[in-house]
Structures are given as structure tokens and as C-alpha cells.
Amino acid sequence: MSVFVHAMREAARHRINLVLIFLLPFPLLLIPANGGGLPFGLSLYGLLVLYTAFLLGRSIAEDRMKGIIMRIASSPIGIGRYLGSHLAASFLLLGAQIGLFLLGSRFVHGLSAETYLRLFFLYLTYSAFCTSFALAWNNLFRSFGVSLSLFAGIASILCLVTGVSLPLFMIPPQVQRITMYLPTYWLAFGIEALYAARSSDLLLSHGILAAYAAILFVASTGRKL
């Protein structure tokens, strides 16, 4: 059994993952646009991606906490391939979730194909950040339970102040000047840019989210066993 197959099986073993991927995105499609722009459910979906990525990272966290990572590190495949396989599995599942969500949106909202394509890639970049964030976050804890409970609080606040779970126009500009340093801000910013057809701003969102993903990935893989 390859690590990739094992990672997929582990993800499927937890029913909550399947609910998050295949069921929970769809109620978000019923949330309408708020004061212009794209339907707000498309922003709020960012919170769900963050949680999904975190829960998909559970098996890596548990492998480290149980010491299984030691056995893997001592084998020829090493940590790099192990992490790569797990992240590929997470990314594939997140990609499937995004695809299904956007397919649902096509039926409910009926936006243009080009908008969906751009949204798809924006969500993908964002999910790369979420995956790295989950990896880095879990590295800080020895118990997944503690990690999860603190993550739930932090993720909710993060999404609230950066326009993911509250429309960006409702956040005062003074607050936005601070929250723009937080990565989730750039999803909301990117969705706004997409609606307003500001391609350079959309690219900026991609760039900043990708940079956050890379920094967090390097930080989390550099941690000692």
C-alpha cells in the first residue's frame, strides 16, 4: 500500500471529512450576495476549506504525535515523500470539494464559465495555503484534540476579521489595514477583484496566498522529529 493510498484511506476513514467534502459546501450556495458582488456563500466557503484542510491534515499530525513518523523517517521513502504523498491526497480531495462546490454554484448562481475557472484556481491556491497552515499549526501541539479546539477558535476569528465569514465592505478600512497582513484576507480580496474584473489584484491574491503556503510549508517541514 503506497503512502498516497494510505493517506486517502485515512481521510475516508473519518466520516466528518466526507461530510465536509461532499455535503457541507452545498448549503452555502443558498447564501445570496450582500450589497453587490458575488454571492456571499462563495466567500464563506473559504472557512469550510480551512476546516477541511485542517481535518485532512489529521493523519500527519497523529503520525507525528504517535511516533510513527520516526519509523517512516528511518525508511527509504523518508519524510519528504511521505509529506508529499499526504499533501497530494489532501490537495486532491480539496480539489474535488472545490470542483463539486463550483458545479453546484453553476446550477444555483449560473455565473460565467470564465468566472468559475478563475474561482477554481483561486480556491486551489487558497487550499494550498490552508493545507500548509494546518501542517504548521499541528506541529505546535502534541495532542490533536488540543490542536483542534484552539484551531477552531483561531480560524473562526481569522475568517471573521478578514472578510471570509463577514463581507469585506462591513469591515472598517482601519481594521482592514491591519487584517490585510493575514492570509485569509487575500481570499476575500481575490473574490472581490474577480467580481470587479481587476486581474492584477486577482494575481496579487494568488501570489500572496502562494507565498504564505510556501513559507508555512518550509517552516513546518523544517521542524525536528
Add this chain to the structure above:
Amino acid sequence: MIVEVEEVIKRFKDRLALDCLSLAVESGEVVGLLGPNGAGKTTSIRAIVGLLAVDEGTVSVFGKRQDGRNKEIKRRIGYVTQELTIYEEMSARANLEFFGGLYDLTGDRLRERVEAVAAVLGLDGRLDDRVNTYSGGMKRRLNIGCSLLHEPELVIMDEPTVGIDPQSRSFILEFVKQLAEGGTSVIYTSHYIEEVEAVASRIYIMDQGHMIASGTLPELIARIQGDSHILVDVRIASEDVRQQLRGIPDITDVVLEENQYHIVVPGGISVFDQIIPLLAPLTIVNINSKQPDLEDVFLTLTGKQLRDAV
């Protein structure tokens, strides 16, 4: 030489975990690493496995420098971790298949090896059961089995019998002997003297990051062979009396443990007429004289008994 560790130093911040450690493992031998918790056993074997970079000195495995990146070295080592590093929610078969897959075993070859390892470890009857339904001893055996699928030439076992019943312990010790008879080199760490005595052809004794002695069991015992050991149990022991006993010129060492004095005397010298008057007021319950064993070697070299040091 299978493993050669030369003057290795490893620090964790300000703590010196390994202090000029040297050891060697030859082909087909079982080397026992004996020492209390914190002696540096696990650090030593992680350096040999390649999970830990050393600060100074060299670690060579199969004649090549171990830097943790050489896949060929990794392919030839089986590492049995101290913790149970298996998936308890999966079946034993799925565990063995997954960990075998890490060594590029696939298809029929993997299936053959899974069956063979399960049979030799006595798990074949319950191979498809979930591991969380296993007893502690069965989990330990599976933990060992997951490191043997690729038929390693060197098996490194870090306290493989922690927390199991005597029957399972005997099974594992017998299994280690069988491995060695089959030509596999084994490094076996433990803080149980009787385990190391039972399996190891050569023993390294560690304490606080130092290698304090090495050799075969007879060689180690010969180092203290000249000494006699007198064990005196009293009703209520006193530190003052220990000091007085220590002051007797013919006595090499006195260790007090609970209500027992462990008196070390050079061979051929009788000290009973000197010790009895000192001990009698404490009410002597029992006096015993014994032949030295590995426990005495450890006591003589470190000044403490291993079970207290753990």
C-alpha cells in the same frame, strides 16, 4: 564491521546526551546497550539509524558514513521503536502491508513477506483483526514485525519489551536469538539486565551519555571478579553505619538500599568480625554472600543499582 560509532558527541542545547561515545557491531552479533533511562541509549540508536545528526565524531553503517540520507543504508536497517508505532485502527495485515510498502515491497513478494513475518511472530491466526483488539504483547510483536518485512541485515530494537507480560517477553527474547542465529545483526537496548544477559553476545553499559564499560558478559564480570559481595538485611538501617562500614580499610564500597547494605570486599579477605559489631545494633535479619553478575558490574561501575537509576 556493520556499525562503527567513533567518539560521538551529541548535545541537546546545554545537555550533553552523548559524551565521546564509541561502539561497534560486528556481523551476526547481538549487541546489548544497557543503561538507565536518560543514559543515552535511544539517542545512540537514533544516530545509528540516521534520525539524528551528531555534533562531533562519526557514525558508519555498513562501511558508509551515516548522514540519514543514504537510502541504501536505510534499506538494510530495521528499526523497532520504543513506542508502539503502528496503526491501531487498521488490521495487522494492513499495517504490515503499509510498512512493507515503505521499503518498496509490492505484489506477491509483499504478500509472502506479510504471511512469513506474521507466522514467525505468532500473529498469523489474527492477521485480519484490528490491532486495537490485540493484547499488549501481540501489539509489541506486530511493532517488531513491521520492521522485519524487508529482511534487514541490521535490526535495531529500542526497549522492545516495555510494558508487556513475562510470556510475551520470553517470546520476543527467543525471537531475537533466532534472528541472530539466522545471521542478522541486532542492537538491543534495555534497562532490564536479565534481558541483555539473555540475548546479547556483547554488552555496552551506558550511564549519563558515557560508555562506561563493554565486553562479553564473562569479560565484564571478570572486571569485578576479585570482589566478594556481602548483602546484609537489617531491621532499621542507618546512614551513619554505612559511613562507618565505608571507613573499614578492607571494604571497597558500601551501598545502602532501603534496609539492605551491599558491601563490596576484595576477594579472600574476611570482614565479618569487623562488620558484625557495627551492624548488630541494627538487628541483622539476613546475611548473604553472592557471586557477581551484571547487576554487580553496573553497581560497581556507577555506584548505583540499575533499577534505582531507571
